[in-house]
Amino acid sequence: MLLGHAFGLFTHPDDEWASIRKEHETPTRVYVTYVLLLAAIAPICAYVSTAYFGWTVGSDRIIKLTEISAIQLSVLTYLAMLVGVFALGYAINWMARTYGAREEHNAANGIALAAYSCTPLFLAGFALLYPVPWFNALVFLGAACYGAWLMYDGLPIVMQIPKERAVMYGGALLTVALVILVSTRVGSVLLWNFGFGPVFVSG
Template sequence: MLLHHVFGLFTHPDAEWAQIRREHEKPLRLYVAYVLILAAIGPVCAYISTAHFGWTIGAGQQVIRLAPDSALQLSVLTYLAMLVGVFALGYAINWMARTYGALEEDDAANGVALAAYSCTPLFLAGFALLYPEPWFNALVFLAAAGYGAYLMYDGLPIVMDIPRERAIMYAGALLTVALVILVSTRVGSVILWNYGFGPVFVS
């Protein structure tokens, strides 16, 4: 099972990336056995905390909760956005491969693998949503994004088989793509909210 890579990416990432390259899993299997499972952590935890625990802004303030239907709707949309985001980043990695001297594949297996495994810290950070305090969640996800960026940089020369010097520019370009994907999801959220998919709060 591909989930055994989770521990290795935190303890010995270089060796784990080498093993991931040797496995060369097809994107569909990688999605079914890894991404679909880990990407669900954040949305499930967010649903539980926002619909049942609630959160406050400031001391002594009223607890804010989302209506269960609204929380479920937003969690499902977030989950779908995560799946699309990982897929888009993986294909961007593959699309840019030839520019940086790597092999461009027809099925983008290495690119999708690199994107999926680099997002592992962000997937696991979803557990922090069980404690729905904005400042705490922001710190956890900031740390997870930082380690995810490091994993991307560390894995690029190994998985894509390029010199480490080229990986710096490659990683910078991919960071830009990731930011574009992030902004696109934010814009998509605003559009969906205008069509009635916005949060519904309960006291």
């Protein structure tokens, strides 16, 4: 089962990457049985925490989002995550030939590498149930660092390239990931201008 890889990537990542390479699942199957499920963790937890728990501003004032606003932002976040994983996966495949790997017509290895590398970020979504900004920032920073290391570790195994080429390949992919992140931030601002911004209420 593909979800079994989530645990293996934290305990024995090299063996897990080799297993992922051997399975060579289609992008559709990886998305349906892995990405769609795990990517939903953060939006669901964010909805619950922002609509029902709220967070403290100052000494005792609790701020929440309206349920409609929380749902809108959670759905948009979910869609952004799905698009981001897809875009990163295709970037991995598109750059494969440059770094000595084989480019595939369906980007199976690229999508798998992107999806499984994002596992720490998906699971970090549980931290949103405790809506304290500094805590969430630390958890997601740690998850992003481990996700980047997973991608670097998996590149030579999944894409079958020499380890020394993985450094340059990983650096290029990090740049792509940052561009995707900035694009989602810009998209968020644009959507807020069209009425999808957060609506706050005092708890």
